[in-house]
Amino acid sequence: MSQHSGSEIDERSGPKTERGRRTLRKLLDAAGEEFGARGYHETAISHITTRAGVGLGTFYVYFKSKEEVFRALVADMGVRTRHALADAVKDAPNRLEAERLGIRAFLEFARANKSLYRVVMEAQFVAPEAYAAYYLVFSDAYRQQLSQAAARGEISKGDDEVRVWALMGASTFLGLKYGLWENDADVDAVSEAAADLMINGLAPRVKNGDAT
Amino acid sequence: MSQHSGSEIDERSGPKTERGRRTLRKLLDAAGEEFGARGYHETAISHITTRAGVGLGTFYVYFKSKEEVFRALVADMGVRTRHALADAVKDAPNRLEAERLGIRAFLEFARANKSLYRVVMEAQFVAPEAYAAYYLVFSDAYRQQLSQAAARGEISKGDDEVRVWALMGASTFLGLKYGLWENDADVDAVSEAAADLMINGLAPRVKNGDAT
Amino acid sequence: MSQHSGSEIDERSGPKTERGRRTLRKLLDAAGEEFGARGYHETAISHITTRAGVGLGTFYVYFKSKEEVFRALVADMGVRTRHALADAVKDAPNRLEAERLGIRAFLEFARANKSLYRVVMEAQFVAPEAYAAYYLVFSDAYRQQLSQAAARGEISKGDDEVRVWALMGASTFLGLKYGLWENDADVDAVSEAAADLMINGLAPRVKNGDAT
Amino acid sequence: MSQHSGSEIDERSGPKTERGRRTLRKLLDAAGEEFGARGYHETAISHITTRAGVGLGTFYVYFKSKEEVFRALVADMGVRTRHALADAVKDAPNRLEAERLGIRAFLEFARANKSLYRVVMEAQFVAPEAYAAYYLVFSDAYRQQLSQAAARGEISKGDDEVRVWALMGASTFLGLKYGLWENDADVDAVSEAAADLMINGLAPRVKNGDAT
């Protein structure tokens, strides 16, 4: 099953014929799977074309270089991640609830897109700008949300830049551990626990004078 | 300045002469710097030996392969990171304070060991087992600390496995952003803000019935 | 002059274009000549590609490794040697005559295929299984011939396994000496003398009660 | 158990001290075993010194190069083979009997010196002159024997050069097959069968007008 429903890669200025569009999609999917499974450096163009079922030369009809597909994949994942999160959060009554929904959606997304998620992680070393872009767009939007929420009193005040990176790091590691590494983790429980930490912190809860 | 004070690499079965030990150290340092600066795949053995000021073949007197040095560096960083954190935290009166000190120490450590920190990050893709080992030892000890602190009532109760990974992720991302990427960040302020998030969470603080 | 008329290398699953087939042939010929002239270990891939007039990388389009060409060459020689001998012997009225024709054909073949003959010899050390295969197929067929001839009374009875190896050894050494080392030997005379030894042995001939 | 009783390597002009002589012997033995087991090209000097239990540099105290040991080994084997054969044959009443004893002694010798026998075989490709020397000395002596025997009427007349190479080839292959490759062969039976072939040839025996 293709991981690309909703993607936005090169659909404009792309291949003119239907056949061409099909080939492009096959290559993109194959690249995502190969990069995800073997990693960028262990993946040869021939792996991709073989998996896509096309000739070696065909790759260069659609991409200028190996890095280009990789970057395309990362960029695409950025878009899709944002969509997925925005979607998950859009009906949240307040920011805290949005956090709760967000972390859960993120874990599910990571698990549903293992290959591509790994690609994004590796981008840090293969295409740092693409990686930075991925997180910058993300962190900007995220920071705004926090600032507005803080202004509305939905969350405490704080250095939102720092908080955003801390929160993204937490989600990322949980995505890694419970999305990629451990296949049988209970996403519900994990996201609940994580949300609790992010919302309430580690400090003991004071309730009617008792610590819990 | 050598990044290896306190390291534990190959002190067993290693070189028999003083000269040999010196060469080993030079190679190790050079490898850390090159890998840190260029990344594993862009680093050629000749880069390392050139920087170390020894002949190409000399590398293979001390290491069986490129991957071997890399792994040695990661393992070494694991030891040193644990030392650094244990050290920073050892006088903390309670767990919350320990968290505060820990995050700060971690940021400082990351900044003081940029090269090797990057090596560790990349290990995720170059030597996954080494990377896993790095975090597993770490997370095990961390989880214990949290469990005991929770039992003592110093922190709230929760799924410590999840919390540990969330916290490590937060620290890691902050280490990346404020340790590696942004050289002029105010470590004090960042670690304070981060500690506040980790300790108190995002939820608005209730004080005398008012939200802040 | 190509040494490959009648060869059977890689005609299956091989190159798809005519150009490819031509390149393969060039490489195979060049490899035979280089290996024959310098020996396996002194021959670099670049020697082969240079002689073949193609780029270095082209070699690896057609062969997985240096050993692979080598083995291909040995296997090919096995086929061709059998063909040559079978051909030479097919009209012999009886086994003794076949031996006579065989040893002569073998010497001629060795001389006409110096390079590849040397390759086969060296296979003993470079690719023992290929070498063993070469002789095993050979010795099996040969032993059958002897057994049947013995049954028909054309030759004496004896341990055919042993005789086959002794005869192959004799031929091989003669091939070495008079085929490879001494270019001006009289093949006719040599094969006559050899055949005489193989057929009649060293014992003095008894004719009318006189020893000769 | 050392394979070097009766050897003649460098015992003159060699090491002055007893310790030195012992080291030399250890290196020689180790070299023979390693070359025999792995082959010349797969054997590194370090393999030899490790097996000999001495330091790497020590090798070059006793030998100028890798090839030098190899050649020394081959030359030594030449001497020892001749001794062994001369010894086995010295009481033979006539040449035919000598052949019988010779082939048997050769097989036994090959089996008792597998490693070094293999070394000699490989010399063909590693040190052709040494190999040639081995066989030339051998073939010269052998040819003389045959000529004289023929003159005495003990064997038939023939081209002794050719016969010598044929006979050596036969012995060599039998040594290979029954000495090196097949460990459980019955040397008695093999040498009997081989001697019969060499003496009487393949032709059916005529006895009282009957063919056998």
Next chain:
DNA sequence: AATGAATGAGGATTCATTCAT
């Protein structure tokens, strides 16, 4: 649009040999 062939720069690794101690 598709592709198989060709290429050579690049890089890891081996190892015989030298040398200072």
Next chain:
DNA sequence: AATGAATGAATCCTCATTCAT
């Protein structure tokens, strides 16, 4: 006499990319 360290030439092999068809 003994040796551990140092070295770099030599080679195999990979693979992204180009190109002619």
